[in-house]
Amino acid sequence: MHNLRFQRTIKDQISCTGIGLHSGEKVTMTLRPAPEDTGVVFVRKDRGADVFIKADISNVVDTRFATTLGRNGVIVQTVEHLLAALSGLAIDNIFVDLDTSEVPVMDGSATPFIFLLNKAGIVSQRKFQPYLKIVKKVAVSEEGKSIFIEPSGQPVITYSIDFHHPVLGEQCLSYYMSEDNFTREIARARTFGFLKEVELLREHGLAKGGSLDNAIVIADYRILNDGGLRYKDEFVRHKILDSIGDLSLIGMPFVGHLVASKSGHALNTKLVTKILEDRESWVVISDPSQEEEYTEKPHATHHLVPEIAA
Numbered sequence: 001m002h003n004l005r006f007q008r009t010i011k012d013q014i015s016c017t018g019i020g021l022h023s024g025e026k027v028t029m030t031l032r033p034a035p036e037d038t039g040v041v042f043v044r045k046d047r048g049a050d051v052f053i054k055a056d057i058s059n060v061v062d063t064r065f066a067t068t069l070g071r072n073g074v075i076v077q078t079v080e081h082l083l084a085a086l087s088g089l090a091i092d093n094i095f096v097d098l099d100t101s102e103v104p105v106m107d108g109s110a111t112p113f114i115f116l117l118n119k120a121g122i123v124s125q126r127k128f129q130p131y132l133k134i135v136k137k138v139a140v141s142e143e144g145k146s147i148f149i150e151p152s153g154q155p156v157i158t159y160s161i162d163f164h165h166p167v168l169g170e171q172c173l174s175y176y177m178s179e180d181n182f183t184r185e186i187a188r189a190r191t192f193g194f195l196k197e198v199e200l201l202r203e204h205g206l207a208k209g210g211s212l213d214n215a216i217v218i219a220d221y222r223i224l225n226d227g228g229l230r231y232k233d234e235f236v237r238h239k240i241l242d243s244i245g246d247l248s249l250i251g252m253p254f255v256g257h258l259v260a261s262k263s264g265h266a267l268n269t270k271l272v273t274k275i276l277e278d279r280e281s282w283v284v285i286s287d288p289s290q291e292e293e294y295t296e297k298p299h300a301t302h303h304l305v306p307e308i309a310a
Helices: 080-088 111-120 179-186 195-203 234-250 265-277 288-293
Strands: 005-010 014-019 026-033 040-044 051-054 060-062 068-071 074-076 094-098 122-129 131-134 138-142 145-150 156-162 170-176 192-194 216-218 257-261 282-285
Touching: 005 026, 014 111, 026 111, 040 074, 051 068, 051 074, 080 111, 080 179, 080 234, 111 122, 138 265, 145 265, 156 234, 170 179, 170 234, 179 234, 192 195, 192 234, 195 216, 234 257, 234 265, 282 288
Parallel strands: 040 094, 156 257, 192 216
Antiparallel strands: 005 122, 014 026, 026 094, 040 051, 060 068, 068 074, 131 282, 138 145, 145 257, 156 170
């Protein structure tokens, strides 16, 4: 199993406008090509002098309701869906220009970002993209929630949720990471929230831009959106989408099996921190000779549910 590939960016600059989910503010976002080894860099264009905030775990400043990055008091909110789209399409280097503090929510999924990125064009660069290969299990848990990552020959995410709610119930899914699988099976899954929670968030000045156009809203016994669900298990698929965005804050792709139960942004990012702190849990593969050295025999993984075929 070869996971090493060349770095990628976009061919052309492209822009869009939208609304911030929590701020409710109109935002213009421009995606620009970036050189090799740049990573994903958010640029606040509205601060007089540009402020650059790299998508890196060291820049996470808040994980309540969304993942927020910050630097020197300047923040970028709700980055996870765009980060998931970039990771899902294997785009490593890009500048994301914003004229306010929040990435546009679009329709609450990653699909609009997939459309933009494909329209801009995706191009290979000349350097290999290193990846982080998990060689030892790393786990984090708290208050009945848990997430861990263990060695695997390919990147896999198994996610389970249980909201004790008649509309959601228990959902569990294993997802084998690839561009095709992401676009087909994960990208369209929208963010969701309970009507009571939305009302509470608005009382606290959040979710000002939230609507039935960009989120699934769940009442006591039904979904309020006229169109219903895009997948019968859209909720767990969106949690996988969020985890892809959060795990990209490692700073490079990973190869391992991520297993999460009732996790969220806070626990996802705590796992990233713990992985990077536990230097014995991973190796960085940056050239083909290393890849051969660390190729292991097929490994038993936790396939809890029907799998999405690679």
